[in-house]
Amino acid sequence: xxxxxxxxxxxxxxxxxxxxxxxxxxxxxxxxxxxxxxxxxxxxxxxxxxxxxxxxxxxxxxxxxxxxxxxxxxxxxxxxxxxxxxxxxxxxxxxxxxxxxxxxxxxxxxxxxxxxxxxxxxxxxxxxxxxxxxxxxxxxxxxxxxxxxxxxxxxxxxxxxxxxxxxxxxxxxxxxxxxxxxxxxxxxxxxxxxxxxxxxxxxxxxxxxxxxxxxxxxxxxxxxxxxxxxxxxxxxxxxxxxxxxxxxxxxxxxxxxxxxxxxxxxxxxxxxxxxxxxxxxxxxxxxxxxxxxxxxxxxxxxxxxxxxxxxxxxxxxxxxxxxxxxxxxxxxxxxxxxxxxxxxxxxxxxxxxxxxxxxxxxxxxxxxxxxxxxxxxxxxxxxxxxxxxxxxxxxxxxxxxxxxxxxxxxxxxxx
Amino acid sequence: xxxxxxxxxxxxxxxxxxxxxxxxxxxxxxxxxxxxxxxxxxxxxxxxxxxxxxxxxxxxxxxxxxxxxxxxxxxxxxxxxxxxxxxxxxxxxxxxxxxxxxxxxxxxxxxxxxxxxxxxxxxxxxxxxxxxxxxxxxxxxxx
Numbered sequence: 001x002x003x004x005x006x007x008x009x010x011x012x013x014x015x016x017x018x019x020x021x022x023x024x025x026x027x028x029x030x031x032x033x034x035x036x037x038x039x040x041x042x043x044x045x046x047x048x049x050x051x052x053x054x055x056x057x058x059x060x061x062x063x064x065x066x067x068x069x070x071x072x073x074x075x076x077x078x079x080x081x082x083x084x085x086x087x088x089x090x091x092x093x094x095x096x097x098x099x100x101x102x103x104x105x106x107x108x109x110x111x112x113x114x115x116x117x118x119x120x121x122x123x124x125x126x127x128x129x130x131x132x133x134x135x136x137x138x139x140x141x142x143x144x145x146x147x148x149x150x151x152x153x154x155x156x157x158x159x160x161x162x163x164x165x166x167x168x169x170x171x172x173x174x175x176x177x178x179x180x181x182x183x184x185x186x187x188x189x190x191x192x193x194x195x196x197x198x199x200x201x202x203x204x205x206x207x208x209x210x211x212x213x214x215x216x217x218x219x220x221x222x223x224x225x226x227x228x229x230x231x232x233x234x235x236x237x238x239x240x241x242x243x244x245x246x247x248x249x250x251x252x253x254x255x256x257x258x259x260x261x262x263x264x265x266x267x268x269x270x271x272x273x274x275x276x277x278x279x280x281x282x283x284x285x286x287x288x289x290x291x292x293x294x295x296x297x298x299x300x301x302x303x304x305x306x307x308x309x310x311x312x313x314x315x316x317x318x319x320x321x322x323x324x325x326x327x328x329x330x331x332x333x334x335x336x337x338x339x340x341x342x343x344x345x346x347x348x349x350x351x352x353x354x355x356x357x358x359x360x361x362x363x364x365x366x367x368x369x370x371x372x373x374x375x376x377x378x379x380x381x382x383x384x385x386x387x388x389x390x391x392x393x394x395x396x397x398x399x400x401x402x403x404x405x406x407x408x409x410x411x412x413x414x415x
Numbered sequence: 416x417x418x419x420x421x422x423x424x425x426x427x428x429x430x431x432x433x434x435x436x437x438x439x440x441x442x443x444x445x446x447x448x449x450x451x452x453x454x455x456x457x458x459x460x461x462x463x464x465x466x467x468x469x470x471x472x473x474x475x476x477x478x479x480x481x482x483x484x485x486x487x488x489x490x491x492x493x494x495x496x497x498x499x500x501x502x503x504x505x506x507x508x509x510x511x512x513x514x515x516x517x518x519x520x521x522x523x524x525x526x527x528x529x530x531x532x533x534x535x536x537x538x539x540x541x542x543x544x545x546x547x548x549x550x551x552x553x554x555x556x557x558x
Contacts, residue, residue: 351477353452353522357420369452383453412421413478414430 004396006318009307012395018043018299019393029363032401037183037211037342037389038367039233042296046236049295053288060284062261076287079294080277083242086297087228088219093276094250096243097290101210102132104229104243105177107280108206109136111253112227113175119145121174124167124203126151126159126189127379128182131372133208137177146174153379157185157333164197173201180212180228184371184387185333186316186342188212195224204249210234214391215312215340217305220244232289237296240289243280250276257282300392308392312341315390319343319399326406328415332380341390344371347406348415352386358412359386359405366402420513421478429478434488438471445532445557446474447525454480454522458529462537465496477522479511484526486510491530499534503527503545525553532557 016022019041022031033041053075059068061076077092084092098104117123117140125137127150141148149170152163159178167173176198178189191207198205204226212218213228214235220228228244245253255262255273259282264272273279300308317336320343323329328348333339347355352368359366367387370377377383388402409415441459448455454476461469470492472484487507491499507527508515515523528546535542536557546555 351452351454353477353479353519354421357519361420374450412426 004318004321006314006396008311008314008395010303010311010392012393015303016393018045020044020047022393026363026365027361030401032362032364032398032405034388034390034394034398034402035365035367036214036234036391036394037371037387040214040236040391041393042238043236043299045299046238046292046296049292050238050288053291057291058288061287062278072287075291076285079291082294082297086218086301087213087230087242087244088221089244090221091247094244094247096245096250096277096280097285097293098229098241098243098280099239099286100231100233100241101208101229102231104227104241105133105206105208106136107243107256108227108229108245109140111256111280112204112249113137113140114144115252115254117144117146117174121146121172122170123148124151124170124173124176124198125149126153126178128153128157128159128185128187128373128376129177129179130183130208130210131374132210133177133179133206134375137175150375151178153187153376156335157182157187157380158338159187159189170201173198173203175206176201176203177206177208179208179210180218180223181215181340181342182333182373182376183211183342184373184376184385185344186340187334188338188340191223191225195226198226199224211340211342214300215305216309232293232296235293235296236299237293238286238289240286240293242293247276250280255279255282259283261285303392311392312390313337313339315394315396315399316341316343318396319388319390319402322399322403323406326403328410329406332382332385341394343388343390344385345388346382346385347409348413350409350413350415352384354413355386355406355409358409359402362401362405362408364401364405422513425478425482425511425513428482428485432472432481432485434470434472434492435485436471436473438469441471443533443537443557445529445536445555447529447532447553447555449476449480449521449525449553451518452477452522454525456480456484456525456529458484458526458533460491460533460537462496467491467494467496467499472526474525476525479515479519480522480525483507483511483523487526487530496534496537499530500538500540502530521553528553528555 057071059072061073152160206227207225209230213230232240262282332344356368438459442462446457456474459471
């Protein structure tokens with residue numbers, strides 16, 4: 001194995017000290033957590049915020065005449081301002097709190113899709129999508145009679161430019177959608193280019209940002225997309241997420257869910273809708289979770305999204321090299337540097353469940369399976385892979401532990 | 416506990432599966448798929464005068480699903496069909512001899528599940544709820 005180079009702008013020791021769970025051993029060993037792409041761990045700052053909300057500031061929002069109601073509302077709306085800044089939104093009215101990216105994408109599929117996509121129209125998605133950004137569009141196509149087309153992948157897991165070319169004469173394209181970063185392969189998609197392609201055809205671009213927003217600076221204006229969905233639980237936050245959408249589009253859309261909070265006046269026969277963004281926030285929202293999502297965004301901003309991205313890019317390059325040097329390991333997806341912090345691999349013909357089980361015995365947490373991307377797996381003739389994903393609290397020691405764990409897998413199964 | 420997860424006998428059954436392959440003239444067959452992890456398993460039974468005279472498993476998947484099938488095949492072979500009515504999860508767990516998390520339990524139960532489907536086809540008895548429940552996440556298919 002060649003000597004791997006690794007430099008990082010992050011103070012890893014200080015960051016790890018922020019995450020209480022990383023101090024707890026698993027099976028008597030140091031926890032090597034390499035599954036942040038599924039859900040990230042939480043820093044003390046976020047945990048403290050949740051406790052603080054419930055201990056000092058909790059009441060329902062937008063209703064209370066009393067002091068606590070006003071404080072809770074101020075903190076909840078303050079979190080919206082933080083998230084607007086986090087995404088560089090034009091306006092706070094464009095930031096809708098949802099449960100997670102899945103709900104945000106469904107909001108678009110229902111409220112935008114069922115209003116503006118009609119029979120005979122075309123929807124364009126990619127075959128690398130997470131099921132959460134594939135199934136809503138399949139369902140939309142089935143219900144509206146629109147056709148659904150897929151951009152294909154190259155053998156190294158990038159979007160195939162030729163497949164975009166092949167669809168260039170497609171008519172009535174109303175909606176284009178893609179992941180910013182692939183959760184299975186770490187592929188980084190060129191969102192501004194897809195936005196141009198969509199806008200040239202009068203279509204909107206919907207971006208699944210679940211794997212990007214936690215790891216890199218996202219500027220929705222620079223990306224030039226029309227909708228962007230993220231999950232708070234993957235970015236050091238709790239179970240709350242954000243759907244960002246262009247104000248004129250959100251304005252033109254009917255509500256998704258109806259009920260309390262999203263109304264202005266209700267008569268027995270009819271109702272008028274609340275202003276943006278509350279039009280899309282029916283019912284009591286996840287108050288403490290949304291406030292803590294704001295705290296998570298501030299935590300990441302404090303460290304610096306650019307620094308986090310640089311750290312992960314260096315680490316995934318290191319990891320790719322290390323795995324490349326292990327006999328019997330096959331890796332999938334683009335080679336670094338064109339790759340976000342996700343390693344996807346198999347060890348000989350050992351089933352990924354068995355790989356993950358052996359790694360678990362060493363205190364190493366990885367994901368094994370199809371990663372909610374069954375069509376992507378079929379594209380590469382796979383049923384499953386083992387996935388190791390890194391975040392700001394991972395270091396080369398985690399990758400080295402993974403490499404040792406893989407040696408144990410090979411030993412156990414005689415490879 | 417984790418260190419002896421892949422005990423020698425499990426690895427032995429995985430690497431050298433007993434009764435693996437196909438029968439020339441099976442009396443009953445069934446197959447199952449766990450879409451979650453892509454495990455696939457099929458069972459073929461040869462029954463003569465109420466006795467399972469031969470059995471074959473074939474498929475692909477993780478060590479637990481394949482080893483469990485191999486172990487179970489030894490248990491089933493030579494038994495009377497009526498004596499197999501009560502065979503179930505516990506028998507597989509006893510053979511494996513290790514504790515399993517719910518996710519891995521599904522891997523282990525694929526083998527006994529396809530056996531139950533094949534037996535129900537053979538006897539005409541309905542598949543017990545425990546095995547026909549779609550929440551098991553496993554898709555069964557009988558021939």
